Amino acid sequence: MTLPPSTRRSALDRLTADAPFLARLAELFPEDVARFLADGTDTALAAVTAPAVDEEVMRTLRRWRGRTALLLALGDLSGEHDVAATTRRLSEFADTACDLALAAAFAERVPDAAPQGLAVIALGKLGSFELNYSSDIDPILIFDPATLPRRERDDPDEAAVRIARRFVEILSARTADGHVLRVDLRLRPHPEVTPIVLPVNAAISYYESEALAWEQAAFIRSRASAGDRALGTRFLEAIQPFIWRRSLDFRQLKEIGAMSDRIRDHFAQGQDFGPGYDLKRGRGGIREIEFFAQVHQLIYGGRDPALRAPATVDALAALAGAGRVAPDVAARLSDHYATLRRIEHRLQMIDDQQTHSLPVQPDALDAVARLDGEADGAALLDTLRPVVGDVGACYDRLVADRAVATGLPRDESELAAALAAAGFEPPDPALRTIAEWRSGKLRALRSPAALEALETMLPELMKAIGAAPDPAATLIRFDKLVAGLPSAVNFFHLLAAQPALARVATRILSLAPTLADALAARVELIDGLIDARAFDAPADKAELIAEWTPGLAGLDYERLLDRVRDRVGERRFAYGAQLVAGAADPLIVARGYSDLAEAALQLLADATVAEFVEAHGRVPDSELVILALGRFGGQALTHASDLDLIYLFTGDHLAESDGPRPLGATTYYNRLAQRVTAAMSVPTAAGKLYDVDVRLRPQGAQGPLVVTVDSFERYQREEAWTWEHMALLRARPVYGSDAARGEVARVIADVLARPRGGSVATEAAAMRARIAAHKPPAGPLDVKTGAGGLVDLEFAMQVVQLQSGRCHDPHIPTALACLAAAGLAPDAIVAAHRLLARLLVMLRLTAPDGEPQAAAARQLVAAACGCDNWPALLEAHDAARQEVAGWWAAIRPADEQQETK
Incomplete structure (x- = not known):
């Protein structure tokens, strides 16, 4: 952005008059000020290069920080940089400063070694490239004992701690030249007892098994920002299932939401808008916009990677684009976020303090206003008042959405009346069932947390069951479902938080025994129905593969089998729920069931082929082709259809594979086809996928599992029975290259086009x-x-x-x-x-x-x-x-x- 000289001069004048910290920097670095006035912020910043790592690093880092802080403030005040650009530049500065400080710490401890084996995991605003003007950074430090350079007799843990302490000192120690960054390491696990840097495997174990709700929210904004970024990235990839959970824990969401309530209570003196208002923690402040986005991300981000944007404004845009937040609400909150962050920066520019509260004294408030270009404090408050009011109202609606319903009465006569009013006539069976639940005798209801969750969801649940076509039968099925659960805590919290799901669940239990059995086996299937898109038209094969592929990358073969079973089970259940809800045409859903099976076959066959190739190589100029027949070939599967398949291969049956353990082509493809069948049909920890029927192959059960395309064509022309040609009318190549599938389709078309007798x-x-x-x-x-x-x-x-x-x-x-x-x-x-x-x-x-x-x-x-x-x-x-x-x-x-x- 090109600015007139008067605008730059105005920014400098306001800085000099009302920001003592920046005024001192302007006196220290006049050449940077002159370059800003002449050529603008970006040109001036380009001349400020990062210092070398040497014995003067403490001083040079601080001077570099001072020059950068001055120019970024001038760019902000002049309007040359908006809030997003300013916070991005501040975050990039912090990343580089951490790299330099870490390199200096390594150089002092192990001079001849490259700095590796220790990673800086940025959380909070640094993690999302939204760093404040004068902010702490909140990293977690991890190290790999196997790759961390150390002195010959050093214990790896001790060496890592020494390097980490020096790293923190280089950044945060205050000298005559100031400091570089304040470093707060209290977000690490159990900070009161753990060292400041953690072994990577211990950290992974903690986040997989012990971490708290607020830690999950914190890792929404996380990245490997400095040090050994490959190590940091591996760590974050390992804990992705902790951060982004497909099976929602609504108890955790309730705790996360309650954090904001506690902050409101704790900072009560900064809640009332006016002088002294806390821009970060006050009602309608920055924290509430961030929590608004994060709660929605935690609900939906486990199933939609597009919603995992770390930055708040990016997250709001993604949520609006996905239909999770009303576009006008997302747009308003994004604008409000920029306004609040801009004024927060003005507060921090004055004395380089990490403050978020508007001054109480009128003169001080006027200074903040003038720094922002307002006439006085009253004008600044007039600008902020509607912003804060709108943010508070949006967040209040979010709080209201997660409000806990009052429980059902415990007095038997009052409970009987409530149940009769809900539709239970007579209420006695329901009374006995609720009494059994409340007794805690069922395995899923033995813990206090489970009983608390039960009381939370009972009102909506009994209302939904009472409205079911047959309340008594539905209650029996629900009771059976609960009796089979190892734990009911999350399931009950989910039903309490999403009353519409309770209604869907009871409809499934009362109308669809097939789905009821699936839900009893995997109660987390209900999670998928939270997504409003679960009731969209079924996705086609290409859409399913594009959606699933990112979540499958890097998985070993066994985990991939489980993950695909999970995805298919969720979709199949959702399609059935569409039918039960009367929301879809059964013929369209039948096509959806078929696309689902075809996507699963594509992914699992690809993975099976890849694993087989590692051991046996490939057969030159040859590949596996799979034909679908029956309802699968005709793209008309039902909820429980099996898959009729024929396996073929192209090329010469006398060829041999080129791997470390070569096989003849016929043996190669017969073993490969057996593995593909197993991948599609064998039950795993995630359950069953499909039954596979291969009896329609040439010569049926007496023939080989796989034959060449040439043999298949010869058999169909010379030996096949009429019924086999009838079956061939519903044959469709579903796996293989375009060329191979085209060749098989040609063979089928030629066979079927032959003249027939009477x-x-x-x-x-x-x-x-x-x-x-x-x-x-x-x-x-x-x-x-x-x-x-x-x-x-x-x-x-x-x-x-x-x-x-x-x-x-x-x-x-x-x-x-x-x-x-x-x-x-x-x-x-x-x-x-x-x-x-x-x-x-x-x-x-x-x-x-x-x-x-x-x-x-x-x-x-x-x-x-x-x-x-x-x-x-x-x-x-x-x-x-x-x-x-x-x-x-x-x-x-x-x-x-x-x-x-």
């Missing part, structure tokens, strides 16, 4: 009869295997596709629409399929063993299928099946129909 319908009908004899319908609503169901529909469609050589699309709705448009299928069959497919998805979720019994579940299914009520759905279902049965009957040979009769 035997297709006969063979299909015979096979359908065998299926019916082997697996009769489970009931009148078995929409898959019953007469006129989805199996009949697919048989009819596939016979027509093979006979006509047309509409070979694995996606059934697309194929049916193509056939209908060509006059090869009844027009009504498209709508019949849509209804039956929606019904299948919903029944797999709400009534996996038959038809839903509860009236509310029936209504949910009916609505998802586009019907007003259950009788209307049954009527539409019967009509759809008659349509399908009629089409299949028209295609089957007459003798087959007669035999069936």
